[in-house]
Amino acid sequence: MNAKDEIRQFVQKLLTESGDDQPLADDESLLLSGRLQSIDAVEIVTLLEEKFGIDFAEIGFDRERLDSVDAISTLAGHGQSNRA
């Protein structure tokens, strides 16, 4: 499973846990649309920190950068390339 698939699956799980069973497109807004709450963003942050080596203390926290599967995948890609 590539990084984007993993992220998509992770986000889908968060949505399901919050009772949201609507379809999800990769470019669809998650946080700014209210589909996920700020406390859910913590789960995504933890995933990015632990699996993709992102240091939010260094890059800052910006909801826009976590707002879709596409955006999260881009961020994860930066983390991976920094680690490579």
Add this chain to the structure above:
Amino acid sequence: MRYAVRAVGGHQGRRGMCDEEARIAETLRGHPGARDAAVFADGDIIRIFVVPDDGYLDDELGRKAASELVLQKWRKTFDLSQLAKGAESATVGLNTLGWNSSYTLQPIPEEEMREWVERSVENILSVSPCRVYEAGCGTGMLALRLAPHCERYTASDFAPAVLSRFRAQLVTLPALDGRVEILERRADDFAGLERNCFDTFLLNSVTQHFPNLSYLTKVIAGAVGVVKPGGRLLIGDIRSLQLLPVFACSVEAFQAAPETGLDELRARIRRRIERETQLVISPAYFLALRSAFPAISRVEIVPLRGRARNEMTHFRYDAILHVGAAEDDSIAMEFTDWSEAQGGLDEIRSFACSHPGQAIGIEAIRNARIAGDVRTLVSLENGAADCSVKQLREEVRTSAAQGIDPQALLDMQDEIRDCAIFLSWAACRRDGSYDAAIVPRSMLREGQRPAIDWPRPDAAEFVRIATAPGQQAVRKELEDRLTAYCVQNLPATAGRIAIELVDALPRAADVLAPGDLRIRRHHARLDGASVARPSPQG
């Protein structure tokens, strides 16, 4: 259909009970997960209401571990907010990062946040605090304003990045040098604090992030210990459980596209309530604290002040818990029912002026702040015709505006200078209507909040006193275990029982369908519509 009910168990009394129901209640009380139980027969179904045992939920079913996880998530959420763009350049004393509107999902405008914090500060200063302990101080929005007026100010928070931001602001204010002590700790941690060493305990806009009501009760128990007699706990900006349906309706109606159908809107409102992730609390919880904590001598429930139209002023309240026997501050007054009154401020002014020198009470004043939201919800509950959100908005917009804005009533103090006005939401009405007391200043001591015998809620309002965010799985597990236990011990009940967890046992007349959106009584009067007290099933 109304229940043809026979109630058994707890404080329900034994009148009308039958043997089977009595056996069920007695059996369930033998399960360690059930603190108390009431049983209601409804045709072939036996409805069982159980007050769960907190210790069992925490330890046996893992709620404590889940609560710890929730606290960790919130800590990280708050810390992350201080890693956002603009955190470093935020106005000193007004770092509102993370304060987003439920309506627009965008940051709440700074001028609204400024009014919110300044009103909170005014309220707190009105009781002349001297030695203050604040839990959940955040970046110090209150502390930076209050500390100059206090002899001692101890502020605590559990989020280290948030406290760093607080400290960074503090060093820019030399006047506060050495006056504020900052502790990094959770709200329920009172270790090392002497008993009776503060006169004021503050917990502002924090309770919604607590994992459950037990945690809040633990915090209150600790706070009561460190506040000296004559002091008070000021718990502010609490989301109201009674107004949760109106709030959900307000947000969903705002966000819905004009062409959205009303059935879809109803479904979204239900989903919003069911998915609530925060602890939303009834004023009834605070009113009931007096029986658990004898040191709490009096409880006030006050709707938030402010002219801004936002979710704080519309749907939140402050709870003031007075500690220890105070001087005799009681002021007697008659309450006049205002729920049918058509008039506005002028009528109240005339009413007050017609009782010179007397303290007067006014009961069930319609709340203009949320009158439109209440009307929208009542229309939906009454099964409004299958039209669109656009048509519903038009219907609500063109109906006569009713009620009085609580802040407008408070502002009348500037006109009637010899009187002070106090407001209360203690009655827990689900349409947000409120009670007021107009008291001649000659009856008050300086800075006194008089003890008023405010209208109280129906017993029904104590049945469910808070949401249980993130506890669906744990509560379902307990319901399943109780069902299995009941069937195992009383096989004849198999397939006939329905168990529901509650905060206090209901009376027969209080039994409502779970998750019911409907609001009762005063809505009917408010709209002149025929909204009967809802029956459990229909």
